[in-house]
Amino acid sequence: MSADTPPEKTSSCHVVVCRGCCCGTDKHPDVDHAAQLQCIRQVRHASVRVSGCLGDCDNSNNIVVVPSRAGRAAGATPVWLARILDPELTEAIAGWLDAGGPGLAPMPRELAAHRLTARGRREASEV
Known part of the structure; x- marks a missing residue:
């Protein structure tokens, strides 16, 4: 890590990509x-x-972005994204992660329509 790297960007976000x-x-x-x-x-x-099935099959492909330690400290929670089917959306996710991800950088506008809320997700037990 260089002296120019902000400390909040040194911890990693975790990304879970469903392939169930x-x-x-x-x-x-x-x-x-x-x-x-x-x-x-x-x-x-x-x-x-x-991962295997994340339980929200109606909205495939699903990706979950888990905030870094710094993002969680800023109040962020995991972000579920649905219907990630084209390269532009994947690139938007990568850019968001590169900027710090949940809690540290705003979600790209093009991902907003793909965000699932807890209410929008089916519980795994229903699958």
């Missing part, structure tokens, strides 16, 4: 899923995990 039953190639064969993961993995201050 309804996310990924089986349901969306026209999406370049490998490129989506590569784009997000290129962000220096983010770790990426591919």
Whole structure:
């Protein structure tokens, strides 16, 4: 870390990318899923995990952005994003992460329509 790196950007956001039953190639064969993961993995201050089903199959592809320690200290909570199916949305996520992510940088406008609230998500037990 250089002296120019703000301390709030040194902790990582965590990104969970669903590739369960309804996310990924089986349901969306026209999406370049490998490129989506590569784009997000290129962000220096983010770790990426591919998961099984996150339980919100009607809104696939789902990505959850978990704030960094500094973002959580600023009051941020995990952000569920739905229908992430085109490169522009993936690039918006990567840019947001690069800027600090939830709690440290505003969510890009193009992601607002893709944000799921707790009320909008089905509980995993309903799947």
